[in-house]
Amino acid sequence: MKPVAETEHLDSFSIAISKKGHLMASNPPFSSSSSSSSSSSPRPSIAQLSNDHIISVLLLLPIESVLSFSMACRRFRxxxxxxxxxxxxCRRDWGGxxxxxxxxxxxxxxxRLRISWRRLYAQVSHLSSLSCRRLSCNSGAFPSPRASHSLAFVSDWLVLxxxxxxxxxxxDDTWIAYVGNGCNRALSWQHINSGIPSGRFGQTCTVLGNYLVLFGGISDNGDRLNDTWIGETFYEGQDMxxxxxLLNVNSVVPSPRGAHAACCVADCRMVVHGGIGLHGLRLNDTWILNLSDDFRSGRWHQINNVQSLPPPRSGxxxxxxxxxxxVLFGGRGSGYEVLNDVWLLDIGIANSEWKELKYELYGLPSEMPLPRVGHSATLVLGRKxxxxxxxxSQRHRKDDFWVLDVGALPRFQTVGLKKSPRNFWKKLQVExxxxxxxSFHGACTDKSGRYVYIFGGMVDSIIQPAEPSGLTFNAELHQIELVLQL
Structure with a gap:
């Protein structure tokens, strides 16, 4: 008798075969005979399928089912x-x-000659450490120290x-640096002027294809802004x-704000949430920007009629x-409390839905990040x-790295709140x-998700006699690499 778990996964394989046959009914994959398309013909057993057909069916299954299927016999192993x-x-699960x-x-x-895709998949799935290095700057000009700025990655270039x-x-300055495949240890920054937006901090700058979408921020006078800018990138050889x-938008726009959060959705939409509005009021509204006409115009609309909303916050x-x-994480609430809650937003249904991902701790609080504001969160290789x-809340800065396993989120929604996955969060070692x-640094990832770049921010430093505190603006650029043993 087969173990229950194995039987269930082989049942999943049978279901996948049925789905595959249904989807390809016009050209059944199970036999080259023309009579095989008849509904009266018996279906062949798994053992009679070709390797190509088995692989095409396995690609319809979750990893757990693939691994269990491999235990069926020597050929399948x-x-x-x-x-x-x-x-x-890997292409299916890592973003295409x-x-x-x-x-x-x-x-x-x-x-490349040593790549084992199964071993590589396992290493990414069980990621445990990162390698960090400080990148030096070649001779020439370079960005001044700063915090609450924007850092983006566009077509092998960093944009600050x-x-x-x-x-x-x-x-109000824009700087670029060519990164390439991530092997460079020294970069050359270039200061460019090209109709730049006015000076500000606490804005967001989101990448949509080869475009940058900049929204909001706080001006020198402390004014909150709600203008939307498009940065169109051009390439001439090794130059960018x-x-x-200024983007042409409709009359309905988000209220002015800074220290909000934003992200892209594919290459045509941007979502903005929360931030600090007028009179220091913290917000919890969510807006979607739909871009059209080759990014010459856009239309904002607010997500309404949502049953459960995250509390107001910034940072x-x-x-x-x-x-x-x-996924939304952390920030500072209306009562200046610092948060570490996790929320999932789905804008693909008729009424967009926010859902808080509560989870039980099985041991010490060290199983999840402590509350924080002014952190960074980037999607890296393996959809983490x-x-x-x-x-x-006491402005004690942090230097820890955590990963949230995006793959655990569907299981989380399936099993419910009281049976949340143990490996929801994981703290990484740093080499x-x-x-x-x-805090309040800039961070972005390259196209592969293997490298993350971190620039600037507020850092703790040695207190000098003339300084009331050890708070310092920083201008260091670091490269964070996922440690993979090929």
């Missing part, structure tokens, strides 16, 4: 360990061919805009330039995880959200040059 199966699984192709491009020629600096000055222009993060889903830094404790 060999097939379920092959790169012919695991490379398309583009991310995987970018990952392969980041490997050296020798590393604005932020607050020493003396309370809010910057950006043309900023939080909103991260797109694929499809119509995004990497959270770094931030500060608590190499560890960044300073910091």
């Amino acid at each position: 060999s097939l379920a360990s092959s790169d012919a199966l695991w490379e398309p699984i 061919a583009g991310a995987v192709d970018a990952l392969v491009a980041s490997f050296s020629p020798q590393e 805009f604005g932020g607050g600096s020493e003396g309370g000055r809010h910057l 330039r950006i043309a900023w222009r 939080h993060t909103l991260t797109w995880i694929g499809g119509t889903y995004m 959200i990497l959270v770094y830094g931030g500060e608590d 190499g040059h560890h960044p300073l404790y910091r």
Whole structure:
């Protein structure tokens, strides 16, 4: 008798075969005979299917079912360990061919020869450590120290805009640096001028394809802004330039704000949530910007009639995880309390839905990140959200790295609140040059999700006799790499 778990997964395989047959009824995959399409013909057993057909069916199943299926017999064990199966699984589960192709491009020629896609999938799934290094700047100009700025990755380039600096000055400069495949240890920053927005900090700058969408922020005078800018990128050989222009939007727009959160949804929409509005009021409204006419115009609309909303906050993060889903984490609430709650937003249904992802701790509170504001959250390889830094209610800054397993979210929704997955959060070990404790920095990931870049922020420093505190604006650039053993 087969174990119950194995039987269930083989049943899943049978169901997948039925689905595959239904979807391909016009060209049944199970036999080359024309009579096989007849409804009276018996279906062949699994053992009679070709390897290509078995792989096409396995790609319809979750990983747990694939692994259980591999235990059925020696032939299936060999097939379920092959790169012919695991490379398309990686492409399926890691955000499509583009991310995987970018990952392969980041490997050296020798590393590419050693790739085992099953082992690589396992390492990413059980990610436990990161490697950090500080990138030096080649001779020439470079960005001044700042915090609450924007840092984005567009077509192998880092794009830095604005932020607050020493003396309370809010910057209006745009800087770019070519990154390439992530192997460079020194970068050259270039300062560019091209119809840039006014100086501000606490804005968001979101990447949609080859465009940047900048919204809101706080001006030198403390005014909250609600203007929307489009940065169109152009490439000439190894050079890049950006043309900023004010986006033509409808009369219904989000109220002015700063320290809000935003993320893209595919390459045509942006979602904005919360922030600090007029008179210091913290917000909890959610807006969607739909772009049209080749990004020449856009239309804002607010998500209404939502039963459950996250409490008002600022300094939080909103991260797109694929499809119509995004994850909100942390921030500072209306009573200046610092939060560490997690919310899932789905905008793909008739009435968009917020759902708080509560979970039980099985041991110490160290199983999840402590409350924080001014942190960063980026989607990395393997569809995991990497959270770094931030500060608590006493403005004690942090230097820890955590990953939230996006793959656990569907299981979470299925099993309910009292049986939440143990590996919802995981703290990572750090190798190499560890960044300073910091908050309100900029962070972004490259196309592969293997490298994360962190620039600037507020850092703790040694207190000098003339300084009332050890708070310092920073201008360091760090590269964070997911440790993979090929």
